[in-house]
Amino acid sequence: MSEPIKTRRDGRVLEVTMDRPKANAIDAPTSRIMGDIFAAYRDDPELRCAILTGAGEKFFCPGWDLKAAADGEGPVSDYGVGGFGGLQELPNMNKPVIAAVNGIAFGGGFEIMMSCDIIIAAEHATFALPEINSGVIADAATIKLPKRIPYHIAMDMLFTGRVLDAEEAARWGFVNEVVPADKLMDRAREKAALLADGPPLVFASIKEVLREAEDKKFQDVLNMMNRQELQTVKTLYNSEDQKEGARAFAEKRKPVWKGK
CATH class of the missing domain: 1.10.12 (Lyase 2-enoyl-coa Hydratase; Chain  A, domain 2)
Incomplete structure (x- = not known):
């Protein structure tokens, strides 16, 4: 089985790709790998910026792997040094991380995206917090989202689990830019190069x-x-x-x- 998280180092930029067919969902072992990767990025003085994206054209990340949940993995499992997805609770993460959202960013995938500093989305990307349908709370999003976008929009997303397209996400301000899918990584790398050259x-x-x-x-x-x-x-x-x-x-x- 191939590694679920791929990394690519380009000078002072680290690219991290979630690659777990079919949907890039995150289970506890994968989360621990991500935490170790981002901790190493944090501690490497030669690296200045990171890009997080998903493999393929359909999914960035739909969040928690519900197949693992069905097999007994609980919402309070050991997700590693950085919490779920490796970023949300990583101590002293003082370097920039860019999310290049290449498709569906739902649930925990949405929350991982929110842990990044700059978010660039493909035109076909979609966003939602559907945890209500699984009988759990979108814990990190419930804390963060009402502080980032208008309260009533955040509550609508949390209460209904409705899907937002990239244009609406940009309108509410939790996405910085929307670009054509074939330009997504080019734009993310351009932004990363700018930050890697910064102070x-x-x-x-x-x-x-x-x-x-x-x-x-x-x-x-x-x-x-x-x-x-x-x-x-x-x-x-x-x-x-x-x-x-x-x-x-x-x-x-x-x-x-x-x-x-």
Whole structure:
């Protein structure tokens, strides 16, 4: 049996492809593999950006493998270091991840997609949270979605499980771009190349600040930044990259980021 998750390294960009015929559904062993892959990406100083996509043209990921569930796998199984899909609960994930949604993104697949920082969708991609039909709650989406899009739209999706097309997803703002299917990976790689060429210490700071801001007041987080109590901010403000950014601006040239 072939590996359910394929990886491809292109310079400073890691491509991760879910490849579990027929639908790229995720069971616990596959989730653990994904967690290990994304943890290795997080910890590799040579890698600057990752792309997550699905194999084929029909499915990005429909979520939890219900065949595994029927065989006894429970919703609280050991999904690995990053939680379901390897990303949702991965500690200190301070690098950008792009979702290239090549088809159906339902349930847990939708939630994995939401754990990415930028979402690019093929024109035929569709999105839904159909967990109600399986007698379970869309746990991560119930927490995240009402904070990302209008409350009433989020509740409609959670209560009804209805399917949204890519155009509507973009209208509500949980998809950045919609492109023709044959241009999806080209566009994702173009965006990844841009981010891989950007300031990694700044990106890390942005992601940590956003996590801290989830449950704190604005002024409290700002004070933490100003006092350099967040490790990524402290690293950034005491780095060569920070000095390089100022020098490059003064010298009217493109900065050379070293991540240190």
